[in-house]
Amino acid sequence: MESLGSFVIVLRNPAAPAPTDAASACAAVETVVGDIAGKQGFVFHPYPITLFHGDYLYYADLAEAAKARFLRARARTSAAPANLRVKADGALQHLIRPEWIAQGPEWDVAVQEVSAADLVASSMTSVNGWLGPPWVKAGWFHAERILADAIEDGDTRARADAMVGRIEASDYRDAVERINLQRDLVTTLTSSCRKLVVGYTVKRQYISVEFRDGIENIGFDSIEGLNSPMFIRTVKLKNFPWNGWLMVGIDKAPNAAWNPIAGFNDSFGRLLWSAVGDPALVPAPYDSGWMLNRVSDVQSNSGR
Incomplete structure (x- = not known):
């Protein structure tokens, strides 16, 4: 990537x-x-x-x-x-x-x-x-x-x-x-x-796409790479689509406070917050704007 x-x-x-x-x-x-x-x-x-x-x-x-x-x-x-x-x-x-x-x-x-x-x-x-x-x-x-x-x-x-x-x-x-x-x-x-x-x-970041144990459907950010909210929200294990273990490597030791006020500003902290945080908007992966995270524009059914 x-x-x-x-x-x-x-x-x-x-x-x-x-x-x-x-x-x-x-x-x-x-x-x-x-x-x-x-x-x-x-x-x-x-x-x-x-x-x-x-x-x-x-x-x-x-x-x-x-x-x-x-x-x-x-x-x-x-x-x-x-x-x-x-x-x-x-x-x-x-x-x-x-x-x-x-x-x-x-x-x-x-x-x-x-x-x-x-x-x-x-x-x-x-x-x-x-x-x-x-x-x-x-x-x-x-x-x-x-x-x-x-x-x-x-x-x-x-x-x-x-x-x-x-x-x-x-x-x-x-x-x-x-x-x-x-x-x-x-x-x-x-x-x-x-x-x-x-x-x-x-x-250049590397992933495994090996048939049984790899991952697929991967989104990443054009500037932040794989350590972005888009990766966590899109990556899927081939062998266990809805559960299983995803092994993720970080190139630096954790050194942040890992809380919304004082931390989440190192590589591990950003990855952790991408997984547990639930913001309304996340940065668009290939654009300079934002995209909806958990809200979609659904047309109402006037017949109900």
């Missing part, structure tokens, strides 16, 4: 001295982005909304334009500086030239991963039958969570905050104005080169 694994981020060291001009500020980051483009181990996609997001079509032209812009800049780049110091998460170090890898605490640019499932889970609440907020799987919301803290200009930050406020308050006339507002917000968030989303990784 394939879902969105993580966002790959390239950012400039905020503790480093501020460059004197915008070109110098962006040079190091754009050099790293251009160098890792096309390398194996991640999908080069220099835009914060991916094909795994249910609302990607609203931003497809902007995403393609961003990719073309970075590839053109890469073609114009001259010889890369040898003294660039790059800090990279362990799983991403293979993307960086060996001579660039920072050997000490000082660094110029960092390449990091942000887990997509954790980004969603950290924004969800498990209180009063609700998993909200309503936009928890929307691409603009993920872009805001990742990039908002990197906006350095005060006016730009105020403009982004105002757009977020309008979206969350439904302060727009119709769907067209809402989509344009969201596009403008993401454009504002990606205007700074201090932090850039340059791609993503694909998470």
